[in-house]
Structures are given as structure tokens and as C-alpha cells.
Amino acid sequence: MQACGLIVEYNPFHNGHVFHIEGSRKATGADCLIAVMSGSFLQRGEPAIIDKFHRTKAALSRGVDIVLELPYLYAVQSSDLFAKGSVQTLHEIGASSICFGSESGDISRFTRAYDVFQQKNSAYQTTLQEKMDLGISFPEASRLAYQEIGLAASGMDLTKPNNILGFSYVKAILDNGLSIDPLTITRTKSDYHDQTITGSIASATSIRRELLKQQNISEAVAVSLPEETTHQLWAYKQEAGVWHSWEDYFHLVHYRVMTMTEQELAAIHGVVEGLENRIKQTARDATSFHEWINKIKTKRYTWTRLQRIFVHILTNTTKTDAAHVQKAATVPYVRLLGMTNTGQTYLNARKKEMNVPLISTLAGGKDSLLTIEERASRAYYSIIPGEKKKFFHQELEPPIMM
């Protein structure tokens, strides 16, 4: 059986994702589609609007055969580590290709761009460092350095968000010499950052914005979602009483910062260059998460980077924890969240050839990444009013079958 990997967040799972799934199956002819998905917290440093289990169900209903969870320490990271953890997970599970959506839609441009990048690597590094020394954020400095080394000449427009993401996947595959074929299909219509919904394909950002604002699934949102997502969104809201957003966590992370010592804050992953003082100083006056981040934000510390840092504060993830993945040769395990019958057939055949453990629950895990996973999950569910037991318990149950 041939498997194709997808790198996803499904926050929430929408029609654009269905389009991506169907396009990927067509482009690769794969028998099995494997999605590696961020869990409780996402790459941009935000809590997922509904939990990973409910998102898994939506994905399995519309063409994904296997959903794997990207470990927290890869999921809530800059795009390089995010990409590395994702492609390594797909490699360990035996995917022979990955297929991602991009503005470009032409994989040869990505590989050409990689060649240019390789040849001019030292120029890239120098420019990157120069820009960062000026106080420019990493993503922006990297974009400028790409420009400087003439990556555009490869036909690659690295100002487009999905091209950037795709390039990081290609780079992760080629840097690590993985036997995975990268493929890309053109994303239709909606931009990643689109804020408004028009038509049946809308960006996840615009969908979340509407959902959180209305606390309801409006007509406009409903047409952009598969039926199963609508169902899972309602089911989650009924069970948990909430769709998660950062403001729900403000009181917890604020309490936490208020009672941490400066040394403890400085030990958190991502807190560097005296940022602990800035976070502490701004805490006293903060009355909302939005206001707080706005006060800390600089050219160098972008909103996204700060959000990731605040997720690490919330989940108590330290530099020592993060060191586990920074030098790891590959992911420590592959965690199965859910599968279809096709997915199960694939895994039965694949299991014995795997080089890392395939796990389906957090129970009894002694790997330190699993302890971090558990903390992240606990922190995620902490805002649910009343009894949280059944939510924690999902982490101990067998994978979802659909």
C-alpha cells in the first residue's frame, strides 16, 4: 500500500481541507492518506478551537485514513522544527510522499529554490544574521535573506504564506535525506490570512473568527464546513461548554506569571534576552491577553512568537524540555489518534517495520516527551468549567475508529 502524508492543523477542518485531501489522493494515487496534526496547541501559539479528538473525527469522515498527533514540542515551534517533526513523523510511518497546498502549485520551483538555497547558504546565513542584529524578527529576516540570495529567480514567491510553509517541508525532507517525494497542489481561492468568508472555501482564520465572535455557527460559516465539522463543533461545545481561544486562558497564564520567580520565567522555552523582565513588568497592568501581548510586542518579538512563548509558560515547558527535540535524530514515537479501516490495514502491515514505537495513548509513557504532552493536554482542558476528568480520560482511550 502506498501512503501519502499531509501536514495539517484542521483548526477547524473545513472545505479547503477536503479539497486538499481529494487533490492529494488524485495527485499521488495513494491508497492511504496520513495526516500528521498538531494537538492541543498550534504552530502560531494558539489553543485549538476544539480538541484534537473532535478534529480527528471530522478529518476521518472526509477522506483521511490515519490521524497522527505531532508532538507538542514540534507543533508549537518555529516553522523549521514544525516541518522537521512533521516530515519525520510521516517518514517513520512509511509515507512515500507528502502533498501540500501552495500558492505556487509547482513542485519543481520548490526543489530549484532549495538548490539555490543550498548553493548560497553562507550568504543566506550572513544576511539573516545581519537582519536579526537589526532587531528584525526571524521570519522577516529570513524572507529578506531569501530575497537577497535571489531565491525568486527560481520562480518561487516566498512572500506567500503557504509557499513558505511548503518550502520548509521540502527543506526538511532534503536536509534530512528522507525518502519522501514532495508534491504540491495549488490552493484555491482563500488566502491563509483571509479575514472574511466568501463562498464555500474560507480560511481557517476567518472561520475561527466568526465562530468565536458569534459563539454560534452562522449560515456563512456553515457553507464552508463539512457536515461532520459542524457536528463536532456543536458536540464539543455541548460537552466542554467552550470553544477555546487565548482570552479563556488569560487568567491562568496571568496568575502563573504573577507567581513565578524571574529565574523560573527565564527557564521557559523561548524566553531569552531578558524577555522575562518585560513579561513581568507588563503583567501588572494587563487586563486581557490581547492587551498584554500588544504591550510586549516589538519588531523582533512578533505576535506569533510571543504567543508561542505564552503557550510554553501556560504548559510549563522549559528550555530543558525543548532540548529534547532540538538535537533529536528523529521523533521519539508516533502517536495514533484515529484511523479508518483502510488506515488500520495499512498500519497492521507497517507496524513491524517501524523504527520508533507506535503508541495510541499517553498511559504509562515514560518518554519525557509524553510527560510534556500530558501537561499540554491538562493545560488545554484547564479552562473547562466543572468536571474535566472525561476530557483528560480521552488521552487514555484506544484510537478513534471511523
Place this chain on the structure above:
Amino acid sequence: MQACGLIVEYNPFHNGHVFHIEGSRKATGADCLIAVMSGSFLQRGEPAIIDKFHRTKAALSRGVDIVLELPYLYAVQSSDLFAKGSVQTLHEIGASSICFGSESGDISRFTRAYDVFQQKNSAYQTTLQEKMDLGISFPEASRLAYQEIGLAASGMDLTKPNNILGFSYVKAILDNGLSIDPLTITRTKSDYHDQTITGSIASATSIRRELLKQQNISEAVAVSLPEETTHQLWAYKQEAGVWHSWEDYFHLVHYRVMTMTEQELAAIHGVVEGLENRIKQTARDATSFHEWINKIKTKRYTWTRLQRIFVHILTNTTKTDAAHVQKAATVPYVRLLGMTNTGQTYLNARKKEMNVPLISTLAGGKDSLLTIEERASRAYYSIIPGEKKKFFHQELEPPIMM
């Protein structure tokens, strides 16, 4: 000027306290009454129902001339350290006597009991250890050991809660050789642990219970409180939106335990003998603070002891922090919360003779106890909905004058 010291919590300040103040003035003829008061959290491991500033105002309105704050690391401790910090604070501020309410009302019985205790100290220690080895809590083991060495023969009934407290004050004074005269007056009517209110003198426990249950000041409660307390209770509720009780903190301390590593939990002051595992294991199912403590409680770990431990978790107070006071020769500073004109006259004369700093705000404090004080205050106010700034800011303002 002669000053008499009172050791208090005023949670809240009630008619029994007024009786104690007037009795103390009569018994000592002191020109100035100085109360050393627990701040945000109390000796039994509970948050104060309203903050220390509002309690200070109530006390100053009815005969106390100076209110000092007992540092957190003495306030939220077993009675021995609580008593030691209190009498040392009063000694540093120059009180020549202390006056406490007791069931006994006869100071000679306390000093006789201390003599017996001194003579039979090794027998006391042996019995104490034996009882504790059987899994009996410290307070109960100590009571049994007092019985065994025949302390009752001194005429002292150490089954009565206020006699026990008073004995710990007398012991702290005599153990440390302080030049303070201990005096006692008989407590009228209500027992410390009384749960119901009858008449104008009611226990603080029964008053709090009623206040928290009704979320209102009932007629029965009102008659047990000085007018200024009623006023301060309402003012606080208007400003902060809450009268504090443990359940308000459940979501914070639960989140905290859920995201702490076992090592971090084991580093908290009071967490010994593998208690971290028990706290972690019971956390998953806990749906309220009351239920949680009930699940952890054993003969050895009494409710009060566990509550103190949970305050230390909430305020992030570690064994390293606690070590600051365990071997300290005296208190590191004296903190002034408020005073009357008489109090100010007394302090002006006294100030230059003091051996430790007299401070009135937490601003710029570099003493590590002040950092802990700040954390305790931040944790205390964390449950206030919305803007907390003005509450934190009280810690930086000049002392209350009344």
C-alpha cells in the same frame, strides 16, 4: 510610651476582637496597642475573606493603634513558627507586653506549664516522636505528649484551642528570652470553633461561614460586627466583586498542580514523604477544593496542614524559600500596614531604636521575604475578575492613617 502587642488575624474583625482590645488596654494600661496580623493568607491555610488593607481599617477604627503584617512565611505555618514570628515582630517594634485571650485567663498557669514543659522536655520529645511514628498528626501528637508529661497538673487545659495558641506565644517568648510580659484575659462565650452565631459575640469561623453562604450580611452577622467591619466588607465586595474563600482558588491551584512536574511539586514547602504523588493522583478526579482535600486527608495529614500546603502551591513557596525563616534569629523587617495618630507618635519615638528595618510598602524591597510577600499578594488577588492593578497597587501605597 508603653506598648502592648496583640497577635491577630481579624478574619473578619468582630465584636470579640473589640472585647479583646478593650480588655488588653485595661489589663496592661498600655498607651499604644500594636496588632501583628496575618496578611493575605492565614495560619489555618485559608485566604482571608477580605484583604489586609480593609481589615486594617476596621481594626484601627476600634482601638488598635498600629497594625503590622506578619510575613507570609510566619503566618502560613504551624503554630510554633507563627508564634515565633509574631512575638519577634512585637519585640522588634518594642512592645513590653502581649495580651491574648484564652479559655484559662490565668497567666501563671501558662508559665507554670512552661516550667513543667522545660523540665520534661526530653520525655515530651520522645512521646511526640512515638505518636508521630504511628501516623498521628503533629498537633494531636503534641497534645498527647503534653498529657503524658502531666502538663495538666499545672492547671493548664491544653485541649482548648486558645490555650494552645497562648501557650505557643508564652513558649516563643521564653524560648527566645524576649523581654515581653505575657498577659491573658478570659475569652467570653464563643469558642474558636463555634459554627453558629448566638448573640453579639460570635466566632470568626461562624461569621465567615454565614457571610460566604449568604453572600450578604445577615441581621445575625451584623450584630456580631463593629460598624466599620460591615462597611469594609461591603466596600471590598463592591471593589473586588468577591469575598475570598478556597473554592474561588480551586481552578488556579488545580491548573497549577496539573502542569507542575513531580519534582517541582516535591520542592514546595510542606510537600514531604511522597505527598506529591498523592496530590497528583487525586487531582485528575477532583471537581472542587473540598472534595480534593477530603481525598488526600489522612490521620497524619490534617485538613489544616493540607490547606497550608495548598496555599504554598498556590503562591509557589518552596522549601528553599521556607528555609529563610526556619533558622532566622529574628524577623527580617517589620511592615507597617496602618496606624492612628497615637500609633504614629509611638513609631516616631521608636523608629531610631529599631534593629530591623521598618517598612511600609513592598516597593524596591530586595529582601527575599519581600519577593515571597509579593507573590502571595499577587496570588491572593488573582481571582478578582477584571482589572487587578489597583489591588496590587495598595502594596505600594503609604500606610493607612486613621
